[in-house]
Amino acid sequence: MKICVKFFASAREAVGESDVTVDLHENATANDVLDFFSSRFEAMKQIRPYVRVAVNQSYVLNEHVLNDGDEVAIIPPVSGG
Amino acid sequence: MVRIQEEKINVQEILDSVIVPEAGGVDVFIGTTRNHSQGKNVLALSYEAYVPMALELMRGIEKELHQRWNIHKVSIVHRIGDVPVTEASVVIAVSADHRAEAFAACRYAIDTLKKDVPIWKKEHFENGEIWAENAESKFAVNQSRIIKTSAEEKKNGLLD
Numbered sequence: 001m002k003i004c005v006k007f008f009a010s011a012r013e014a015v016g017e018s019d020v021t022v023d024l025h026e027n028a029t030a031n032d033v034l035d036f037f038s039s040r041f042e043a044m045k046q047i048r049p050y051v052r053v054a055v056n057q058s059y060v061l062n063e064h065v066l067n068d069g070d071e072v073a074i075i076p077p078v079s080g081g
Numbered sequence: 082m083v084r085i086q087e088e089k090i091n092v093q094e095i096l097d098s099v100i101v102p103e104a105g106g107v108d109v110f111i112g113t114t115r116n117h118s119q120g121k122n123v124l125a126l127s128y129e130a131y132v133p134m135a136l137e138l139m140r141g142i143e144k145e146l147h148q149r150w151n152i153h154k155v156s157i158v159h160r161i162g163d164v165p166v167t168e169a170s171v172v173i174a175v176s177a178d179h180r181a182e183a184f185a186a187c188r189y190a191i192d193t194l195k196k197d198v199p200i201w202k203k204e205h206f207e208n209g210e211i212w213a214e215n216a217e218s219k220f221a222v223n224q225s226r227i228i229k230t231s232a233e234e235k236k237n238g239l240l241d
Contacts, residue, residue: 006131008129008131008199008201009129009201009203009212010212022211049222050214050219050222051222052221052222054134054199055133057133057134057137058134059130059197061230067110070199073131073199074133074216075199076201076202076212077214077215077218077219077220077222078172078195078196078197078198078199078200078214078215079195079200079202079212079213079214079218080128080130080135080159080170080194080195080198080199080200080201080215081112081170081172081191081194081195081200081215081216
């Protein structure tokens, strides 16, 4: 299934892109998305323990099961305010 | 009112947006960009946001404030893009019958925004730049891990 992944701030710099569409197996989880990018980008692996994942603009736990067409966002620690 | 904008924030406009005849007080929080961070001189700051999610969470904060406190109106405005030192990056205004509720709700709004709303600040120094990280946000990441751990332990029969 196709999952659109958005990267922000340090995560965007870690993978060098702000939007990437990946093809994942059925029942893939948010954790699988993190695995996918951490295994390809060393900088993503470094920040992985500190990021949160959002699916369709809501925070989820890493076990969250994805659906085809979901918009996943990799959210490093925020610094608004 | 909830808004994310690139233009300089007009504080008076945000204040005016929460004033109603029934209100006895307005509390305003203005977050300004400062010229130092961790002992280093900050030359410039820039903000970026995951705009649709940030707006959604900001609307959620507005709603939660109305549920928890007896207040009249709330406005939360965050600026993105380059924000020169001393200018406002965020303005939150809350009107209420009495000051205690306005203070409490406004404080809760900025604390929650700093913890959860997907907005990031990059600090540019003389020799380098870093993405700032709010302490509250790092705590939230750890907390979700603690929740996860308890859920796993519960599943494994380690907790009642």
